[in-house]
Amino acid sequence: MPHAVIVVREGFSVTEQELIEFTRSKLAHFKAPKSISFINALPKTASGKIQKVQIRKELWGDRDKMVQ
Secondary structure (H helix, E strand, C coil): CCEEEECCCCCCCCCHHHHHHHHHHHCCCCCCCCEEEECCCCCECCCCCECHHHHHHHHHCCCCCCCC
């Protein structure tokens, strides 16, 4: 099940439902996120790459399998 992690720019506001509806209009139904998390900033390495592993750890906790 697709899940999106979103950082909203300062001065803007958006709801989870608005984003889900927007992505459903632009993507195939199986690619559109079913849920969304809002965070203040994406964790990055010293070279500026996004730490996807860190994001997954925060979402999935200590589970062995990261599937739903």
